[in-house]
Amino acid sequence: MRRSDFLKTLAALAAAGALPLSARAGANLKMMIPANPGGGWDTTGRALGKALQDAKVADSVQYENKGGAAGALGLAQFVPGSKGDPNALMVMGAVMLGGIITGKPPVNLSTCTPIARLTSEYNVFVLPANSPFKTMADVVAQLKKDPGSVKWGGGSRGSTEHIAAAMIAQKVGVDPSKINYVAFRGGGEATAAILGGNVTVGGSGFSEFAEYIKAGKMKPIAVTSEKRLNNVPTLKEQGIDVVIGNWRGVYGAPGITPAQRKALTDMVVAATKTKSWQEALEKNDWTPALLTGEAFDKFVDDEFASLRATMVKSGMV
Structure with a gap:
């Protein structure tokens, strides 16, 4: 094969994405x-x-x-x-x-x-540092008493923390359609609402709340994983059979x-x-x-x- 024909073939293969990675220039x-x-x-x-x-x-x-x-x-x-x-x-x-x-x-x-x-990434549920509640059991007790009084804050409607909140309600005998979920467009908005005490409990991936947890501004009360993360108790070990990953x-x-x-x-x-x-x-x-x-x-x-x-x-x- 002449060199010019070889180069044309090589170019055609590259355009089709059929060359091995080592033979292609970076995209x-x-x-x-x-x-x-x-x-x-x-x-x-x-x-x-x-x-x-x-x-x-x-x-x-x-x-x-x-x-x-x-x-x-x-x-x-x-x-x-x-x-x-x-x-x-x-x-x-x-x-x-x-x-x-x-x-x-x-x-x-x-x-x-x-x-x-x-x-x-598994979700962590947190309380504002000045919350009157101390544990997930406290949140569940209030949820059973008055579902609408517990404001769950997190990502968009249909997010994994929204679904997890509904699953928690269902597992503890509360109608999941009655949960009071406040959706935020981004992690920054949700974080501000939690820190300001504008929601009862917040949910997100652990990485988004890590610095606030470490600083003592948020108290982690449960994770949605099979095993503990950063020594935060799972929902399952607290008697709530919910595991969900984002x-x-x-x-x-x-x-x-x-x-x-x-x-x-x-x-x-x-x-x-x-x-x-x-x-x-x-x-x-x-x-x-x-x-x-x-x-x-x-x-x-x-x-x-x-x-x-x-x-x-x-x-x-």
């Missing part, structure tokens, strides 16, 4: 983060972007934040704006599924391309080819093996939960069905 990626800066999705997207560059599979990563409606606004922009783009990624997760179920946005996640589940992952654009999907998947898997990604897992108390391919497709489908069933029972839908 210039675009990362849609369908949330405001500072929250869990933002932290995940930027940590992944750094890891992609550290793994030398991306030359650059351009970030765009578009918060609102549990990620639905970002999704609505990503779907038409990135169609067919093999270098586009969008951060997503359990919160987006809940938002789609409750909000019924005009665009559908199923048009996008599943790439990988990355992490799972998983996060990434999707590719609509309309990319199977070869392009594989190339993106290989890039993300390579990123999860870097030192910077491992450091991000430790720093943010994320549990690694890598899942790709058909297994990830099935997982998302099953999650949709499970979340919808819980949310219907709770009156969220």
